[in-house]
Amino acid sequence: MKNKAVEFKNFYYAYNGDELALKNINFGIREGSFTVLLGPSGAGKTTLCKAMAGIIPYYYGGRYAGSVEVLGEDTKGRRVSDIAMKLGLMLEDYESQLVSLTAGEEVSFSLLNHGFPPEEVAERTRKALEDVGLPGRENYQMDELSGGQRQRLLLASVLAVRPRVIVLDEPVSAMDPEGAVSLYKLLYKLYQKYGMTVVVVEHNLDFVLPYITDMIVLQDGQIKAAGCFEEAAEKAYADRELRHLLPALWQVRLELEQREGIRLGSWRNIGEAISELKEKFGRVGL
Amino acid sequence: MIETKEVNFAYRRGEPVINDIDCRIEDGEFIALLGHNGSGKTTLSRLFMALMHPRSGAVYLDGEDIAKKEPADLADRIGYVFQNPDLQILADTVWDEVAYGPRNKKLPAEQVSAQVEEALAATGLTDFAEVYPRTLSFGQKRRLGVAAALALKPRILILDEITNGQDSLEKEQMMNYLRAINEKRGITVILITHDMNIARLYARRVLVLHNGSLVFDDVPEELFNGIKDLGEWGLEQPTMAALSRAFGLYALTVGDFCSQLVLKAGEQQ
Amino acid sequence: MRVTAFTQLITVLAVTALVFILPVQLVSFVLVVELVLLLYIRHDRMTMAAIGALAVFTGMMILLQLLFRSPLETALAGGLRMLVMTMAFLCLLAATKIQDIAQALVERFRLPCEYAFMLTTALRFVPDFLADSAVTLDAQSCRGYSNRGNVFKRMYSYLVVIKPLVMRAVAKSDTLALSMELKGFGANTYKNMKKQELGTGDYLMLTIVFLLSTYKFWVKYI
DSSP: OOOEEEEEEEEEEEOTTSOEEEEEEEEEEETTOEEEEEOOTTSSHHHHHHHHTTHHHHTTOOEEEEEEEETTEEOTTOOHHHHTTTEEEEOSOGGGGOOSSBHHHHHHHHHHHTTOOHHHHHHHHHHHHHHTTOTTOTTOBGGGSOHHHHHHHHHHHHHTTOOSEEEEESTTTTSOHHHHHHHHHHHHHHHHHHTOEEEEEOSOGGGTTTTOOEEEEEETTEEEEEEEHHHHHHHHHHSHHHHTTSOHHHHHHHHHHHHHTOOOOOOOSHHHHHHHHHHHTOSTTO | OEEEEEEEEEOTTSOEEEEEEEEEEOTTOEEEEEOOTTSSHHHHHHHHTTSSOOSEEEEEETTEEOTTOOHHHHTTTEEEEOSOGGGTOOSSSHHHHHHHHHHHTTOOHHHHHHHHHHHHHHTTOGGGTTSOGGGSOHHHHHHHHHHHHHTTOOSEEEEESTTTTOOHHHHHHHHHHHHHHHHHHOOEEEEEOSOHHHHHHHOSEEEEEETTEEEEEEOHHHHHHSSOOGGGGTOOOOHHHHHHHHTTOOOSSHHHHHHHHHHHHHHHO | OOOOHHHHHHHHHHHHHHHHHSOHHHHHHHHHHHHHHHHHHOOSHHHHHHHHHHHHHHHHHHHHHHHTTOOHHHHHHHHHHHHHHHHHHHHHHHHSOHHHHHHHHHHHHOOOHHHHHHHHHHHHHHHHHHHHHHHHHHHHHTTTOOOOSOHHHHHHHHHHHHHHHHHHHHHHHHHHHHHHHHTTOSTHHHHTSOOOOOOHHHHHHHHHHHHHHTHHHHGGGO
């Protein structure tokens, strides 16, 4: 039994003067997993991410019950920035999260706040920028960086404190497909390199299909499925409203399995799908 | 009808962004304008709306050169919907937001309200008329943007990345409204997008820009099922198109594909 | 020889006072020094534009004074003094990172860190704000808003871009505040930065500033 990176126990939450946004949340995220958080708009995905980082309830107030543990420690009563040392959070709208005038200052900001000695700050900043593919850009001004570069800069600033878990809320929603693919490639590389736990909210699963190990499906503030990707996908497919959120490839896979009563492989890319389908359905079209 | 004749454009001190584009968009078309980042697709659409003017060549709207026009002059003929709805919302109710355009044009009150009602109905926002716009969901705000443009009764609608950042259900909803607007009202729809799947499912004609030049102008079937490698233009083949192509099928949806595949496999046995 | 942000700040503050103490000849000499310094540090388009704008502004000041019937000499001297003052700030901005200025303000002048942070963040968001306002203006013009007409009409209609921009800024500031929370912004932020130790250059510069500031006093004895 592996340790849990994040664990929710009987968690309920409502924003001030509002109905319950999260209901009876019980699940754990496996340490070392690449977990995707899936659900229709307004299901509470962002709220769940904020709860992992301790922003909820600390920052927003509101009513809550139950507990959230990050790497075995309850987030209750702990400072948001201390939790951030273990669990880094990247919110949507990356532009507004960059607070400094130059790339180097941005990355060293939280390190300085946590009292790292200046030499280590410089070293970690250099390393973090290198990791996200912006080596030596310490003195670049914000407006000298493209949108995609700014986002990677934000990633570097989250990585610089070396959290063991990193949570990303719709990191590519404002990017073109090319940029999205390359950001996820980078994320996966870092995930492997540092053995981190990655949790990501994404509504286009095509981008992350090759990397997903686990999936959590959220609907109307409740957990519909949580666990390994294959099982969670099957559960989501059974629901008409959630089905369309799955990657197109997996919709084909699960549809064919259901119609034909066969078992197909756990496809991670289109090549795998084509070769298995050719095998199963004869040499159609050739 | 929009027509461009040898249109060129470059920013100050910059490489040319648009090279000698000749194209003609007829009334009632449903067009997807595709291209990788920096291909010039947004620039071209801005030239249509007189948000920018060509370096050389000319853009004609219904046969009239728009070189001397500004966007406000064209607003009742072309509606242009921007990507970020938050940057244009200025009123306190959905109704007033949509009425902003017609009021700008100093239309009489009855006409304003008739046009607003019609625009709200076309985008499914009638029930939200009295709502504070900023409390709408992201998808609804996007539709509000469309309604605001429609309220001026344009005959052409240009939409910049209108489905970006939405889940597939919201995308489908938005696209169905646009399809109805196109089919029932005969409004020309020009969709600037990098969502290949949207282009494939909804457009009836596809224009592809690559490094500022028009490299493809035909029906979507030809683009996605043809022999051309889309990667060369920096475009991604959508999953369903790639799957279909591998099996010599042309299926739009998952259901279509599965049925066609099973059927074809049965025939061949 | 490097001079820290602290010394630069002191110097700039001193210059603003000095222009009223020193005789006009010396003030013009300071101006020449400033110009050389500025062009030595940076000579890009932005700097040139700033110098140009300052020159025009100074010219207008002089004309204004003449209109109010000040003697030519006074008007010229007034313009010169103002030019020297603003040019000093220009030099400061060109020579030093805002971050260093903010740090010096917190470290040496005991400015609360929140204010220092506001200074840097406000500057950080200026380009974004300009980009947003361009989009908003375009979006409104596509809905029939036109800025043709007389100045007052244009000013009035410009209000249409203000509201979306303010709302956008509010939304941004919420995310920004969260981000600062996550990154642990607080009193430590500036304390933990590498200290700006004063070096030979600083002492030399401070001595010159001191000597010039006491010019009135010792000039009598020479």
